Amino acid sequence: MTAGTPPPATGSPTRRMTVKRAINETLREEMQRDPTVIILGCDVGVRGNPFGVTKGLYEEFGAERVLDTPISEAAIVGSSLGAAATGLRPIAEILFSDWITIGMDQLVNQIAKIRYMFGGAISVPLVIRAPVGAGGGQAAQHSQSFENWFSAVPGLQIVMPSTPADVKGLLRTAIRSDDPVLFFEHKRGYEIKGEVPVAEYTIPFGVADVVREGTDVTVVALSIMRHKAMAAAEELAAGGVDCEVIDPRTVYPFDYDAVLASLAKTGRLVVVHEANRRSNIGGEIVSQVVERGFDLLKVQPRIVAGLDVPMPYNRALEALVIPDVDRIKQAVLAAVGQ
């Protein structure tokens, strides 16, 4: 998979590392910088998280700041709110975002609303890290991507980067934000490598990354679909179809300006995401684009998404459900009428 570009702002020297390493470093650096930052969740401490994401942090910062919790997601999410409201900056982890459902009430009815319904009297500076996505035969309860659910909830911010540089800059922004952030890592994206600026930097929310410039079709691809979209774009370029690939990086706020600017060139839109097609972020993006730039569209927008089934265990069935490079290419070719 391609490495993705470092944030435009920085031209400083870089180091090559994985997404996992970028997360781990950012957590460490922010915890060193700010004593109010804590981490809590199942197996984040002594074990250093099952994917190794929090390795070494328990040893460096101790049990008081890297908290192994019982399996109590509602209390993990809810106590993060109470802690955030009284002076800490908690980073809670839900090992698979599928289980955020257990903390759903605290997240949607408390965390997202409390500042507003209390007239601004409380800030909620917290981050919930939760791996999303499918692959590897984890089946129906360990493969989902819920970003659109939370995009529908005013008060939340939703981030889903997939390159080491983006992860670092956006996680830093998330930890320093005074509002709640859902930080969705892709569990199949931890080993993706890329260059990361050495100098400290942040990436603002709501700024898309135009990963590849092109003139024929605008491909908006979320999370690791960005990398599949780039692969498709390279193959299509060989056939003379020139894609502009845009990674929004944050789902809310969403950089519609970047998409519209691109459509002004291409007039053709393909949206790619892994969540199943129905009532998810692809539909939202298309509807916003249609509202904001209907006349820019030369042809109907297309959505390449997961199929509308719970994720099946079987390898071949799973592969059928998850969008792949071919499905992206077909959609792009359809958009250009081939």
Add this chain to the structure above:
Amino acid sequence: MTAGTPPPATGSPTRRMTVKRAINETLREEMQRDPTVIILGCDVGVRGNPFGVTKGLYEEFGAERVLDTPISEAAIVGSSLGAAATGLRPIAEILFSDWITIGMDQLVNQIAKIRYMFGGAISVPLVIRAPVGAGGGQAAQHSQSFENWFSAVPGLQIVMPSTPADVKGLLRTAIRSDDPVLFFEHKRGYEIKGEVPVAEYTIPFGVADVVREGTDVTVVALSIMRHKAMAAAEELAAGGVDCEVIDPRTVYPFDYDAVLASLAKTGRLVVVHEANRRSNIGGEIVSQVVERGFDLLKVQPRIVAGLDVPMPYNRALEALVIPDVDRIKQAVLAAVGQ
């Protein structure tokens, strides 16, 4: 508010009743007909539900079939699944759909998936009744409409009718369905009156009601927005703008054929729902229409929805958030270029 039309199929004699009465009657009739139907939830029994929806059922069917529960939504939803899997047809009630968040894991990760992930070995014939919607100053935690969340979850069916006749025919279909159904009543719609056929009837899921035929603009309006849309349509007709008003009645399955057939006449689409605009059902409907009938659209589709804030308590602010007849009229007029 207008009464809405009885289901086309039936020409039989009718009785006038409220939505609340229609629900209560349907529950009673189905419980009389099928001894495996039970009702469970907070305050559904001795109190007959805070809105009076289940009044008299505890007295008629007894504590074994109309179960007052502790305040344990996860167990209410989850035990309904266990009961449905082993021979009952539970009708669970969540008094305000905002709190379905507490049963979210059972609903999304178990109820919706269990038949599929067990290879079809289990059926889940259950209904969850949950009032949605805002109005009356109930503020941020008692005013939400989550239909799009569940429309994104393969395995569920989502119904949200708003006339007595529709409620009766669709609730009957829901109770007899072998798959899980979310039945969303609007808490401000219980007193809506209308004619209801005397003869027993069911209304199939996925069949929209064309409430008003028209040639200029297609207005798709969900739940009680249907009634506001009709009011807007009447006023607009006076001004010479002829709306076709469509109430989908079920969110999944959704009757896109009816919408496309209408657009073939009008070429103009306005979608109206109460849930906030962002990442909700309006965007989904627009995106599906764009995918299926882009060339039918003469102008950009428009969405009239709740504003993207938690519901504020203050009366005037609340009124600002909820779509009203004027906002619908403005959107329609914009669609016809006025």
Add this chain to the structure above:
Amino acid sequence: MRHRITSEENCEAVAAFERDTLTPMTVSPALGPNELREMYARMRLIREFDSAVKELWKQDFIYGLAHSYVCAEAIAVGACAALHEGDYITSTHRGHGHTIAKGGDPRRMMAELMGRAAGYNKGKGGSMHIAAVDMGMLGATGIVGSAMPIAVGAALTAKTLGQPFVTVCFHGDGATNQGVWHESINLAAAWSLPVIFLCENNQWAISMPYDQAVRNPSVADRAVGYGIPGVTVDGFNAIAVHDAVAEAAERARAGGGPTLIEARFYRYIGHFVADDESYRDTDCNAQWEQFDPITRMAGFLVESGAADRAWIDEADEAASATVLDAIEFAKAAPQPELDTLYDGLYSDAFMQQQGIGR
């Protein structure tokens, strides 16, 4: 399974309370005459405030739902009298009493209930979300049990930052059957957090009697499973509540972890402002009034010599005057401007950056 409570059972509950729970009010070393008088004044203020709320709701000055703290005054006031400045409390859907007990301003409270810009929540919350964060009152919530982990999180802050505050988590008997109640108490116990779980067991959750929602009607018994102290106190007795909370707070500050306190009493009023109580026989409610926590507190003030009847009459008048003033203030206070709709949705920096509400 669930059966409709007969009037006999209802009256038996009165006898059971008298037999098992009622405890005489006795002098508490920590509470001198001034403290006792202050406690009385706050209890009376709550009573006056919520009595007025009911009328204002009927007159449609107050919108939405409103739940009265009447007959529970001893609990919030007894508990908060045992707290220090800097301590936090979390609340329930019945938050007026908690707010006043923690020192909330009746004017800003009443303004909030009337949805005014001068209200604690700028008109965005109303009765069900009333919050006085500046006083350490972390807000009312409309979702039963939902404040439990928030209290635990506040206690986590105290422990992590080495701050001396404790947090009292008020919750109803109905909340004890929410999953998050369990997760929260277990987490606080496992981590020895400085939090006090104070259950207002009024024996009803809307139409559900506690002894039909559970098999063992003792909330305190559940403490065993969590390995923490569990105590039951007379919830109509402000001093008993104070003493139990004071002891728990001392233990919590000393690193001894959480305590589960069950304040047992009875809701002898409607669940909310418009409750017809058709789900129960109310003919015994009058009998419960013999335990009226305010009457008992007044009696104790006199017995203990902390105050005389004249002072009590003055205090009562002062309370109603304060409420009248709050009502006038609220009625005169302006409605929020429509362009404040989006205010507070996110932090100001983010709102400006994104141009939200413009």
Add this chain to the structure above:
Amino acid sequence: MRHRITSEENCEAVAAFERDTLTPMTVSPALGPNELREMYARMRLIREFDSAVKELWKQDFIYGLAHSYVCAEAIAVGACAALHEGDYITSTHRGHGHTIAKGGDPRRMMAELMGRAAGYNKGKGGSMHIAAVDMGMLGATGIVGSAMPIAVGAALTAKTLGQPFVTVCFHGDGATNQGVWHESINLAAAWSLPVIFLCENNQWAISMPYDQAVRNPSVADRAVGYGIPGVTVDGFNAIAVHDAVAEAAERARAGGGPTLIEARFYRYIGHFVADDESYRDTDCNAQWEQFDPITRMAGFLVESGAADRAWIDEADEAASATVLDAIEFAKAAPQPELDTLYDGLYSDAFMQQQGIGR
């Protein structure tokens, strides 16, 4: 707060188990020689099956995650031996043992683990969702604690329809801190439902030792709060588990309501097929093997005269033959057709009506 377990603590746990929990295997009136032999055979079959699974996973015949039931065999087998036909069980993420214990077909199981169309779930579930509904095994789940209310619902069916079946709800110690665990037990207790909550307390939840996830490490103690019987048994002793479940089942069938049984043992293997156990010192794991439930059961068969060594050797061979046959069957079984992707999403009538998958 959380500290890393030292190897001393680890070995102390062995001593503590021996002191507090270990109970000798004794004759149980309900279990004659045939029953005992059948129990042994199933325990051995589970051991063989899950030992094979680990290899097949490494060889990539099995995809995704797989959790082994090795060292827990006494619990599923002891419990299911106390059940009748028509009784139900719910499971965990460690469902192979429960499935075999309830009489599941190793061929259909192995086929499912290899994602084949002939598998119990037609290849859609895999290890984490293995279900044998025809045998009353209501399926494994990947979400800790999530089967609790499902078991309660099955028990509600029994009570509502007056059917005589009971439901055993297997769950891990980690599940006891999930909110739904609490809600489910309380609901079953309040309604006197015929369900048995059987906690497989192996003292670890991945890297979390139970006594650091809670303050009171006795699961059984929690029964007090719910007003139901709570018992602790030696989880390496199939007969002790059987007797506890049999007694609870009898009470449940007689309308006496639920029981909470804590089967205490220890996970002396990795959490799942690829666990490196880096989060704990494993040097004491070997000591735990002295309690190996299968060795103990074999010893008891001989002592009690239920079987001799020769029979045991035959049984062991039969078990490995059964597993080899299951593996061959599964490897030869066809993959599901791609056009079966949507099958089972909704009932067939609905699928046809909506044209789903066409």
